[in-house]
Amino acid sequence: MATDVINTDTLAHIVDAISTNLGIAAKQIFDVFVGAQPIIGILNIASLLLVILVTYWAWRISRKAIIAFIVDDSGDYISKDDQFCAVCIQIIVVVIIFCISWAIVGAVVEPSIMKITCPEYAAMKEIIGLVSP
Numbered sequence: 001m002a003t004d005v006i007n008t009d010t011l012a013h014i015v016d017a018i019s020t021n022l023g024i025a026a027k028q029i030f031d032v033f034v035g036a037q038p039i040i041g042i043l044n045i046a047s048l049l050l051v052i053l054v055t056y057w058a059w060r061i062s063r064k065a066i067i068a069f070i071v072d073d074s075g076d077y078i079s080k081d082d083q084f085c086a087v088c089i090q091i092i093v094v095v096i097i098f099c100i101s102w103a104i105v106g107a108v109v110e111p112s113i114m115k116i117t118c119p120e121y122a123a124m125k126e127i128i129g130l131v132s133p
Contacts, residue, residue, distance in 0.1 A: 029124055032121050036118045047110055050105060050109075055094055058093060059090065070083070
């Protein structure tokens with residue numbers, strides 16, 4: 001679990017067990033994890049920019065759809081309450097789109113790209129996930 005705290009001795013024991021099973025030195029595991037950090041950072045920034053772009057598109061599309069729905073033939077809002085409701089609905093739609101797209105990017109896109117760009121990191125991360133308590 002994310003709330004479990006692994007102390008240094010337990011972590012060293014896990015890394016030693018993994019390195020022994022994989023037939024590599026424990027330092028190589030550390031080097032792989034350190035080498036993967038720039039890739040993870042770039043992916044996080046790119047993912048955030050992608051989610052912001054998707055959210056912006058959702059904002060524009062929802063704005064056009066809602067305005068078309070509550071504007072009369074002359075181009076004026078039917079009432080001030082409708083204008084307020086339009087803004088509220090638009091904000092709710094955009095927040096939902098942001099959360100869904102962030103979850104999809106975090107759960108599917110980032111791990112997939114990590115498996116392609118740094119397969120050693122992905123393999124060790126999965127092994128540690130299986131070994132750790």
